Amino acid sequence: MAAVIDLNSDLGESFGAWTLGDDTAMLDLVTSANVACGFHAGDPATLLRTCRDAAQRGVRIGAQVGYRDLAGFGRRFIDVSSADLTADVIYQIGALDALARASGSAVAYVKPHGALYNAIVHHRDQARAVVDAVGAVNPSLPVLGLPGSVFLEEAEAGGLRAVPEAFADRAYTPEGRLVPRTEPGAVLHDPAEVAQRVLQLVTKGTVRAIEGSLIDVAAETICVHGDTPAAVEMAAAIRKLLDDKKIRVRPFV
Template identity: 85%
Template sequence: MGMIDLNSDLGESFGAWTLGDDAAMLDLVTSANVAGGFHAGDPATLLRTCRDATERDVRIGAQVGYRDLAGFGRRFIDVAAADLTADVIYQVGALDALARTAGSGVTYVKPHGALYNAIVHHRDQARAVVDAVRAVNPSLPVLGLPGSVFLEEAEKAGLRVVTEAFADRAYTPEGTLVPRTEPGAVVHDPDVVAQRVLQLVTTGTIEAIDGTTIVVPAETICVHGDTPAAVAMAAAIRKMLDAEKIHVKPFV
């Protein structure tokens, strides 16, 4: 029997603005990347999300990003390494306090949005994030794109690295994510998404946007909580994996 973790970006609502259906997603995924408050999420939302995740025995991860609420953390910021390290420490620490209040705790760290994509190649920022995780808790695993300098730097620093693939995002032939500004960057059909996940889990490959097949090793697969029809996608994935007798469980 195969095995895979499913994660989703949650806790991204802010005040009167609701994004996604976190409660429904928490019934389907095994790990929750809960916003750290810099790109999305207010304290009340984050606490509620941590409580809901704890009730379902879903692992809580700190999703850390640039200080960019207006841009939802999807704009690159040329922030100094020391400042980025401090920002990440702040986000992980704050979310861990909320998670502990809910009876759980932060069990891993995943960068968000533009930061996630930047540290595929931006070594200084990758090291800054690694330094932050090591400072908070060197036993925390980090999620990232296979082949990224972030995972390379994390491994060198002694952190556990967890390779991640995306169910609902298109890939370039080089194995990076197609920018959201380009056509076809997001996959919306739940059945197509489910088939992509099955291919990832069973063969470690996926079809890139140009039709070529690329290798994408992954211990966890992300379904974005803010993608339209996110719940339908996650449900289709779980149904497909259950039918193929592939066990869905947390990686940590």
């Protein structure tokens, strides 16, 4: 059977007069859009426009939920209580779903953002809080997370579809975690290199870690960050290479 993969990107992260990334171009290349929900980025008008553009292209809309941290772009850990985090995630999913439905679509999955995504790789209480929120809103919504994370464990235990995700433009540790953005080499920028990494992820289920070892990374979807410099060029290189290799790119849900 021919290989199949979903490509996702973090979009809708502009705010007011500040533009971040080229959402329109990315939506022509990816099959799933992780749309900000206003807590780490995005204003209502931006989010509505992003949802409309995604719906017009048949791109699935995912709620990218995060900490209440506009100043830090959601990339700072917050020691929030489980009850507050559950309520915050419910609020974010509901807000984005209203915008998506006004656009003729709906939220199809949930992906945590930034520091929350990384925290719930190992922070079980916060992982369970996010799972509780998704289950309370709609237990049929899949959730995206890092393979081997306690978040995906809790999602499966809570009856949610747990979707393992890989990253095209992020370096990995030998343990299969993401190299922190504060460290050198954490973010990749060369479109050709990134495209080859994605091809290896899709066809071999492996990726080269930052120190050179080959590690196993099973994934149903691969993320290309929309705010990374040369994001559009990287996504275009990935699509071209996958198309050339007759690998089908389609939504995972």
